[in-house]
Amino acid sequence: xxxxxxxxxxxxxxxxxxxxxxxxxxxPHQMSAEVAKVVPDxxxxxxxxxxxxxxxxxxxxxxxxxxxxxxxxxAALERHDTTTDQFHTFQTRADVINANAxxxxxxxxxxxxxxxxxxxxxxxxxxxxxxxxxx
Amino acid sequence: MNVGxxxxxxxxxxxxxxxPLKFLVVTLLCAACAxxxxxxxxxxxxxxxxMQEAVxxxxxxxxxxxxxxxxxxxxxxxxxxxxxERDRFQFDLLELNGRPxxxxxxxxxRIEQFDEQRxxxxxxxxxxxxxxxxxxxxxEWKALFPYERAVLTDSEH
Numbered sequence: 509x510x511x512x513x514x515x516x517x518x519x520x521x522x523x524x525x526x527x528x529x530x531x532x533x534x535x536p537h538q539m540s541a542e543v544a545k546v547v548p549d550x551x552x553x554x555x556x557x558x559x560x561x562x563x564x565x566x567x568x569x570x571x572x573x574x575x576x577x578x579x580x581x582x583a584a585l586e587r588h589d590t591t592t593d594q595f596h597t598f599q600t601r602a603d604v605i606n607a608n609a610x611x612x613x614x615x616x617x618x619x620x621x622x623x624x625x626x627x628x629x630x631x632x633x634x635x636x637x638x639x640x641x642x643x
Numbered sequence: 644m645n646v647g648x649x650x651x652x653x654x655x656x657x658x659x660x661x662x663p664l665k666f667l668v669v670t671l672l673c674a675a676c677a678x679x680x681x682x683x684x685x686x687x688x689x690x691x692x693x694m695q696e697a698v699x700x701x702x703x704x705x706x707x708x709x710x711x712x713x714x715x716x717x718x719x720x721x722x723x724x725x726x727x728e729r730d731r732f733q734f735d736l737l738e739l740n741g742r743p744x745x746x747x748x749x750x751x752x753r754i755e756q757f758d759e760q761r762x763x764x765x766x767x768x769x770x771x772x773x774x775x776x777x778x779x780x781x782x783e784w785k786a787l788f789p790y791e792r793a794v795l796t797d798s799e800h
Contacts, residue, residue, distance in 0.1 A: 514687075514722060515795045517729055518765045521758055532737050578796075585772060585795075586788045588781035595769045599762075610754055617740065618747055626743040635741040636734050 515581060516574055519602035520609070530613060532633065536564045539632075546631040552623060556632075559620045563613065570609050577602060683726055686797055691719040694790035701786045702779065710778040711787075714771045718794065721771070725764045732757040768795075 531539050539560050547553040581598050584590045621629060694715050702708040735753055739745045772791070779787060 514725075514797050518725070518761060518768060518795075521732075521754070521761050529733060529736060530740065532741075582792060582796075585791065588776055588779075588784045590776075592769070592773060595772075599765065603762075606758070610751075614747060614750060617750075621743065629743040630741065633737075633741040636737040 515578055519577060519581070519598070520570070520574055520606050530563055530617065531560075532636065536560065542632055546628050547624070555623060556620065559616055559623075562616050566609065566612050566616075570605070573605050577605070683797065684723060687719065687722050687726065687794065690790065690794040690797075691715060691722075694787065694794060697787055697790045702783055707778045711775055714774045714778070718768065718771045721764055721767050722794065725761070728757065728760050728764075 534542070540557055543553055543556050543560065547556055577598065581595075584594055584598065624632070695712055698708050698711045698715065702711060732753070736750070739750055739753060775787070775791070776784060
């Protein structure tokens with residue numbers, strides 16, 4: 509699969525990089541293991557895992573929309589007769605996807621925040637140690 | 644890709660070519676791997692350089708080649724600046740997200756700030772693309788597009 513990182517970022521911002529920014533570079537499996545360690549209450553643990561699954565599902569949906577968009581944009585870029593208007597159409601399409609994804613992600617984020625203690629939150633989402641991508 | 648080394652169907656006369664061929668393919672594969680390991684900034688630089696070399700090789704008209712190279716240089720600048728903005732944004736967002744007291748308006752404001760930069764860069768990238776189309780024929784663009792695709796997809800052309 510073509511991983512159009514820059515193009516994805518240009519179109520979908522934080523949702524275009526193909527990874528789960530919300531998980532801080534961790535996989536859903538790693539996050540789930542982290543929840544099991546940090547949240548002792550079984551019921552809350554299940555609720556948290558469910559919310560993380562919602563985020564993961566949202567990203568999977570987003571990924572397929574992103575893949576379709578990238579395919580269409582690359583096909584348009586390849587053609588010599590693509591008009592500016594056609595690019596505007598892609599931009600509008602991307603902006604709608606992006607706005608919806610941001611809203612959904614923030615909805616789940618703040619729902620989870622209400623359910624977890626400060627200590628649990630800090631453990632699950634530690635601050636980054638260095639700017640992402642700086643190697 | 645099956646290159647058929649040592650396959651029973653290989654003609655004896657070609658056997659002596661096997662070692663150099665293997666060396667060539669291994670070298671190319673290593674080069675490809677090395678390119679994939681390049682940090683994002685260097686990868687963009689390498690892809691931009693490859694695109695400019697393609698212009699020199701495929702565009703016979705000096706004036707149009709110069710116009711193309713100018714657009715490509717500006718594309719380079721746009722993308723490198725964007726990469727730096729993107730890295731800052733990712734860091735800020737993770738930092739903000741990790742704070743239990745972060746409010747929704749704070750997160751939304753940072754996302755909106757990055758979106759404004761992103762939309763401006765995206766518009767400029769498409770302008771530069773249009774400028775490159777205007778400076779090339781359909782046939783020439785067919786030869787140049789794989790290089791632009793590589794630049795925009797962080798991949799090899």
